Amino acid sequence: MRCQLMICAVLGLFLTFHIKINDAVVFKFTNFVCESYNQSWFVFHNYRLKAVSRNKVLLNMNSTVLHPVNNASVHVRIFKRANGYKPWLVDNYFDVCQYLRKPNHPIANIIYGLFKDFSNLNHSCPYVGPQIVKDFYLRPELLRLPFPTGDYLLALQWYFDKKPLADTNVSFTFVEDLMKRN
Ligand SMILES: *[C@@H]1O[C@H](CO)[C@@H](O)[C@H](O)[C@H]1NC(C)=O
Ligand SMILES: *[C@@H]1O[C@H](CO)[C@@H](O)[C@H](O)[C@H]1NC(C)=O
Ligand SMILES: *[C@@H]1O[C@H](CO)[C@@H](O)[C@H](O)[C@H]1NC(C)=O
Ligand SMILES: *[C@@H]1O[C@H](CO)[C@@H](O)[C@H](O)[C@H]1NC(C)=O
Ligand SMILES: *[C@@H]1O[C@H](CO)[C@@H](O)[C@H](O)[C@H]1NC(C)=O
Numbered sequence: 001m002r003c004q005l006m007i008c009a010v011l012g013l014f015l016t017f018h019i020k021i022n023d024a025v026v027f028k029f030t031n032f033v034c035e036s037y038n039q040s041w042f043v044f045h046n047y048r049l050k051a052v053s054r055n056k057v058l059l060n061m062n063s064t065v066l067h068p069v070n071n072a073s074v075h076v077r078i079f080k081r082a083n084g085y086k087p088w089l090v091d092n093y094f095d096v097c098q099y100l101r102k103p104n105h106p107i108a109n110i111i112y113g114l115f116k117d118f119s120n121l122n123h124s125c126p127y128v129g130p131q132i133v134k135d136f137y138l139r140p141e142l143l144r145l146p147f148p149t150g151d152y153l154l155a156l157q158w159y160f161d162k163k164p165l166a167d168t169n170v171s172f173t174f175v176e177d178l179m180k181r182n
Pocket of ligand 5: 095162
């Protein structure tokens with residue numbers, strides 16, 4: 001699965017550069033890894049990517065919060081690939097419950113805006129029960145950031161009561177619309 005997606009991503013990049021240079025940007029998932037560090041509070045049933053076309057990859061995740069949570073935070077980091085992943089611009093902690101009461105941070109707004117329509121996580125605290133992301137794909141028109149072409153990793157480390165709970169790490173490819181820039 002992972003290798004297949006990598007090959008698709010590489011092939012996608014190649015074709016993009018050589019054939020579709022004046023088409024819309026490419027913005028798609030290439031890998032997705034999750035891990036719970038506290039199975040008595042949070043379990044992943046499954047998490048996977050599914051390529052439905054060359055430039056569209058769906059992300060699905062099914063997980064359960066086993067006890068109500070009113071105190072959650074997330075460490076958001078973005079890495080850009082260049083001989084391994086190097087930290088890139090974003091390294092922030094967010095209080096999830098506070099943010100959801102009043103969504104007002106530009107970086108969090110972009111990330112939340114990309115997935116909130118595909119998930120049942122888009123409500124205020126507490127969180128309990130099934131936490132589902134369904135057929136989530138990346139929409140470049142919602143990315144109001146000057147992203148350079150490259151491969152990225154968005155690492156989200158979740159905490160309940162300041163204790164490490166889980167990682168959800170998503171890798172993605174972004175290819176600029178080179179014609180648009182000229
Ligand atoms: C997620 O990414 C971070 C940053 O690279 C890393 O420290 C962590 O081990 C990763 N987690 C998983 C489950 O791969
Ligand atoms: C999520 O996984 C649980 C446990 O396997 C299952 O009962 C439930 O139907 C799944 N939900 C979705 C939306 O796939
Ligand atoms: C949450 O997502 C659903 C679709 O799953 C959507 O209908 C609803 O408007 C979203 N709510 C918010 C607050 O974004
Ligand atoms: C799991 O998370 C809960 C809620 O934050 C905490 O009370 C408990 O100590 C955690 N367990 C472990 C093993 O970290
Ligand atoms: C969340 O829990 C941590 C650890 O118990 C505490 O230090 C922090 O003040 C709590 N935050 C909120 C908003 O209640």
